[in-house]
Amino acid sequence: MKLFTVGPVACRPEVLEEMSSQMFSHRSEDYKELHRETVERLRRFLETENQVFLFPSSGSGVMEGTVRNCVERKMLCCINGEFGKRYARVGESNGKEVERLEVELGKSITPESLDELLSSSPDVEAVAITYNETSVGLLNPLPELAKVVKKHGKLLFVDAVSAMGGVELKVDEWGIDVGFTSSQKCFGVPPGLALASVSEEALKRSERAKDKGWYFDFKLYEKYQQEGSSTHMTPPIPQILALNKELEIIEQEGGKQKRFKLYSERMQKIKQGIKALGLSLFPEPGYESPTVGCVNAPEGISGLEVYERMRERGFELAKGYGKLKERTFRIGNMGYIRLEDVAEMLQALAEAAK
Amino acid sequence: MKLFTVGPVACRPEVLEEMSSQMFSHRSEDYKELHRETVERLRRFLETENQVFLFPSSGSGVMEGTVRNCVERKMLCCINGEFGKRYARVGESNGKEVERLEVELGKSITPESLDELLSSSPDVEAVAITYNETSVGLLNPLPELAKVVKKHGKLLFVDAVSAMGGVELKVDEWGIDVGFTSSQKCFGVPPGLALASVSEEALKRSERAKDKGWYFDFKLYEKYQQEGSSTHMTPPIPQILALNKELEIIEQEGGKQKRFKLYSERMQKIKQGIKALGLSLFPEPGYESPTVGCVNAPEGISGLEVYERMRERGFELAKGYGKLKERTFRIGNMGYIRLEDVAEMLQALAEAAK
DSSP: OEEOOSSSOOOOHHHHHHHTOOOOOTTSHHHHHHHHHHHHHHHHHTTOSSEEEEESSOHHHHHHHHHHHHOSSEEEEEESSHHHHHHHHHHHHTTOEEEEEEOOTTOOOOHHHHHHHHHHOTTOOEEEEESEETTTTEEOOHHHHHHHHHHTTOEEEEEOTTTBTTBOOOHHHHTOSEEEEETTSTTOOOSSOEEEEEOHHHHHHHHHOSSOOSTTOHHHHHHHHHHHSSOSSOOOHHHHHHHHHHHHHHHHTTOHHHHHHHHHHHHHHHHHHHHHTTOOBSSOTTOBOSSEEEEEOOTTSOHHHHHHHHHHTTEEOEEOOGGGTTTEEEEEOOSSOOHHHHHHHHHHHHHHTO | OEEOOSSSOOOOHHHHHHHTOOOOOTTSHHHHHHHHHHHHHHHHHTTOSSEEEEESSOHHHHHHHHHHHHOSSEEEEEESSHHHHHHHHHHHHTTOEEEEEEOOTTOOOOHHHHHHHHHHOTTOOEEEEESEETTTTEEOOHHHHHHHHHHTTOEEEEEOTTTBTTBOOOHHHHTOSEEEEETTSTTOOOSSOEEEEEOHHHHHHHHHOSSOOSTTOHHHHHHHHHHHSSOSSOOOHHHHHHHHHHHHHHHHTTOHHHHHHHHHHHHHHHHHHHHHTTOOBSSOTTOBOSSEEEEEOOTTSOHHHHHHHHHHTTEEOEEOOGGGTTTEEEEEOOSSOOHHHHHHHHHHHHHHTO
8 A cells, every 4th residue: 555644654765665664762872963963963954943852742742832831821723624623622721711712724825814812812821833734735834924923922833743854944033932843744754752852931931830730841852952961751762763864864865955855845746636536625726735736625535535546456544524524535644655655656647536 | 782671671583574564544454453453452461441542651641641631639649769759849849738748768668657647638539559679679568559559540641651561450350540651661762652441430520620721631531532533633653553563462472361470580680690799789678679670789880880791791781770880780671581691691790701
């Protein structure tokens, strides 16, 4: 089965090989070296002087972390799909007040609407933005949105789960306080690890946070990283080995720009193929995601049907998400996908979408 | 390097092979089947009708889960080492009042002292017990302690991190409300996964818990498991594949009693070897752990020195923990260790402890 999933995604053989390494202690020198190297590679990748922490959790664990460490009372969640909604639910389930900036599915969050809302709600402490909304295949205009957040002097949390590693994310230049992803998306590593850049200001908020818990306490991540290049609990060593290997490969292949170019080339091919079949993408033009293609189902066939037909042909795409289950199907463009795989997948789609 | 660590421990080749499987979606039928099979195997292993959930976290994540789902105001932590202390810290960092039943390092928690404390503190809602205290190599008398907890009608949380899989743990018979471990201890799987049995009563408490958060919400684990044999976030699929394989091997080898016998045989050999070298174990006689040997350092040599000398000879033991760093070293007896490895390790120790 060839994977065009939205995560977990296909991993390259060198990465899978790392996963089967024999284990060793997370308090050993070997582990400390691995931890330091991985963190330094990530800091270069994200162009940041901020700390980068490794979390034994999925990306949603870091959502919970931002809420508990950095929000005292109230946050704002920008919502144009399921993962924006999840952020709001995580906020509320942790006892925070959540203001919502919600737009119709398929539309992007605009800087103007965010500016307006922040002007009328000055008591918001932090803004959460889903960079790439996986559920609808839409990339929000993060650099512009970040400027608005910073103009209002708010903390900025970026759910970069299906973006980091496949699309540019400049943490310091854009002013991101916490930017996070999980291993099983654009980095093409198996699931079980999350990572986040955390700013000085976010750590200051954590310092004075009450009842923030232990597991996601940013100050504990900082302490254990600085004092022992490790974490305060046992980390998922296989996924860290695998991520470090993938980051090494990215460097050897010529750096992140080359990787982003590959993502953009593959998505270009997918878009052309879809267009040639008379199909269209769901999001408003100009905001289509480079990592997830959310395709409107052909007339007379449901998205689920296309998904099933593609499985029969040896290709695992992704079903439409939530309300869009029937109306769309999704083509993931993350992880280990070769250009010839894209061509084969599009050939199969030509039959499946008939 | 041969591992006699206290986790992550050495994994058998078949388990490591599972770790390098190509990934697939956690919403696919393949995943659902894996999830169901693993959970059913665990329920049989633990002899429980309770639900068993899989957590994308370390074991300490489940500590946080018990505190947030099941304790409204106050809990009691039994402490005879670092991991009992950790439970108390997790309780307090989540805003709960923590009563402590703390005994001298090396002593076990006694049913009498627990009974006394519960009689004088009727407002305690739940009791947390570390079954096997890894830091001092001591097995607390859980069946007797559990009886006391149940007599007082309290919830019982059991940190079985370095016990489950190597020592008997009868969830229903003993009345354990939440019993948990992580993958990288007695099950001999790489780190990145935790698992817990959760009783009906624990789920009822979760239902009425306020501000319990999203990531460790037991009711969400229940919902996603019942409705879709999955989790509400992406699970660490490689570790679940590996755990399922290890559980299959345990069944094929003749069941859990046979596995416990192996653990006990290995520890018997380790104890005999230590005695022959004129060394002794740290905990009070009768409570020595079958999974972790905490050995008093020989006269004139620090525990750290023994640890280093063993490394030079190709054996990774574990350093003494916390206050016992100088006075002890530890020999882990978890995961993939063959009887001939034990013999070789003891030979090396004869030189290292001179």
